[in-house]
Amino acid sequence: MQEVRHTERVSISFTLNGRPTQVDVKPNSRLLDVLRDDFGLTGTKEGCGVGECGACTVLLDGEPVNSCLVLAAQVDGHEVVTIEGLSVDGILHPVQQAFIKETAIQCGFCTPGMVLAAKALLDKNPSPSREEIRRAVSGNLCRCTGYEQIVRAVETASRMLTGFAEGGDDR
Amino acid sequence: MRYGYVRPDSLPEALRWLAQRGSETRVLAGGTDLMVQLRQKSGDLVIKSRVLEPGTLAGDGIGAGGGGGGTGEAQIWLMDISGLSELRGISEFVDRLEIGALATHTRISESILVRQRACALAEACASIGGPQIRNRGTIGGNIANASPAADTLPALVVLDAAAAVARWEDGRVKVRELPVAGLVTGPYQTALASDELIVSVRIPLLAAEARSAYIKLGRRNAMSISRLAVAAWAVLADDGRVTDVRICPGSATPRPMRFSQAEKVLLGKLPSADLVVEAARTVGDAMVAVTGVRWSTEYKRPVVEALSRRAIAAVLGLGPAGSAGPRGSCCDGGDRDGLRRLDGVIERENGR
Numbered sequence: 266m267q268e269v270r271h272t273e274r275v276s277i278s279f280t281l282n283g284r285p286t287q288v289d290v291k292p293n294s295r296l297l298d299v300l301r302d303d304f305g306l307t308g309t310k311e312g313c314g315v316g317e318c319g320a321c322t323v324l325l326d327g328e329p330v331n332s333c334l335v336l337a338a339q340v341d342g343h344e345v346v347t348i349e350g351l352s353v354d355g356i357l358h359p360v361q362q363a364f365i366k367e368t369a370i371q372c373g374f375c376t377p378g379m380v381l382a383a384k385a386l387l388d389k390n391p392s393p394s395r396e397e398i399r400r401a402v403s404g405n406l407c408r409c410t411g412y413e414q415i416v417r418a419v420e421t422a423s424r425m426l427t428g429f430a431e432g433g434d435d436r
Numbered sequence: 437m438r439y440g441y442v443r444p445d446s447l448p449e450a451l452r453w454l455a456q457r458g459s460e461t462r463v464l465a466g467g468t469d470l471m472v473q474l475r476q477k478s479g480d481l482v483i484k485s486r487v488l489e490p491g492t493l494a495g496d497g498i499g500a501g502g503g504g505g506g507t508g509e510a511q512i513w514l515m516d517i518s519g520l521s522e523l524r525g526i527s528e529f530v531d532r533l534e535i536g537a538l539a540t541h542t543r544i545s546e547s548i549l550v551r552q553r554a555c556a557l558a559e560a561c562a563s564i565g566g567p568q569i570r571n572r573g574t575i576g577g578n579i580a581n582a583s584p585a586a587d588t589l590p591a592l593v594v595l596d597a598a599a600a601v602a603r604w605e606d607g608r609v610k611v612r613e614l615p616v617a618g619l620v621t622g623p624y625q626t627a628l629a630s631d632e633l634i635v636s637v638r639i640p641l642l643a644a645e646a647r648s649a650y651i652k653l654g655r656r657n658a659m660s661i662s663r664l665a666v667a668a669w670a671v672l673a674d675d676g677r678v679t680d681v682r683i684c685p686g687s688a689t690p691r692p693m694r695f696s697q698a699e700k701v702l703l704g705k706l707p708s709a710d711l712v713v714e715a716a717r718t719v720g721d722a723m724v725a726v727t728g729v730r731w732s733t734e735y736k737r738p739v740v741e742a743l744s745r746r747a748i749a750a751v752l753g754l755g756p757a758g759s760a761g762p763r764g765s766c767c768d769g770g771d772r773d774g775l776r777r778l779d780g781v782i783e784r785e786n787g788r
Contacts, residue, residue: 266442266443266444266445266449266453267441267442267443268440268441268442269440269441269442270440270511271438271439271440271511275441292439292440292441292514293439293441293474293514295471314475315472315475316468316471316472316565316568316569317659319566319568322568325571328542328571329567329568329571330568330571330572331468331568331569331572333471334466334467334468334471334472334569334572335467335471335572336441336464336467336471336514336516338441338443338516339464339467339516339518341443342519382567382568385567400567400658401567403566403567403657403658403659404565404566404567404568404569404658404659405566406659
């Protein structure tokens, strides 16, 4: 049984973007703060701090969650993937490529959360309907795009991932 | 405010902790309510969902004589129970469905068992927040937080659900069972003592052919607190008559309650559009009787009537095939638009 007073730190060991990691955190630190401040992974954004906008979305054991509502101590023994964990050696994940291709990024603030929510959907449901896509990103707010390009980007990513790649530009 | 963190490895450990320090502890499961409450400007955390024990708290906040250091500022313990896997399961027994308190809304809404045997609960859980919230929020937390707008509560009431509540006593875990309707006593108030934990929810499975539904209205289609909702459950006899029915609105009363006057309109009768309208009107009247006439009544009464028409039509099998269910979650592939069309027909026929 772990018992950590406010003057002490909680030691957590977890997998972060595929790497086993250990860090000491304050008892009341949010996962969002630890990712941004302790690890410098600022791709995860704070849009509201109360779980209403999805800008802070990360994947916890493969499932999208609002990192502003997760106590850092709770990820001990679990797997966390942030937006930085999607690209490998600088090569963008198909979902990221699709977002660029379909101009689904304007200011970019919602994008990390949207991309992770979309990736989690495609991991479970490789060929989602438009309705399923909209439901999968229903926890992510976007003030710029009106969502249409985002849905299209997920459809494009789905085609890329299931092998129906579109010919043409590799932007 | 100072926070300590405690993570029990088992239910008995958790309960032993609460027996000692329940009054200085907030239980953390999914965190979708607690993590928001921790940010509230009032600074001191008010224990909302636990019964305040006389003498342990001063005024509205935690602080008097608490366990902090020399400054006298108290420490609140955040007890993280998210690791108690024994509380996560969903199981079917001969006479009941048992859902662990830590089952998430995602898991409950996707569970074949729940969709088949307790559809209204699957629909209610599917309507909470968005995917990220549903992946963390738990049924135990939704009950214990006891928001008057909580989505699981009306569904649990019409399903006649009971909560199993545990505490540490006489050197062992002791469990008592009480109806969910009795556990929630008012807005953000429950009958839970500070040393108690909800461990599971039990839904009786007495009528295999019962239908249930949960219809919710929010300001948006997702990420929306329930503005008004209606849960309904019904059993029909072989000749089609209503043998049993339960109706419970959400976000309409200080605590969730069945509207028996509306139920009586339907009992023993053959379903018909007229009957649905009359029962729905009774729901509206009953709501106003409970809450009194308010500024919102002019809006809420026709809306709760409309939601009641849809929920009642769904559980009486009146809609187009499988028309129960709000957007995005229909236990039998329901036709939400069909329900709206039926509702429109009923409205026109009744000259509204």
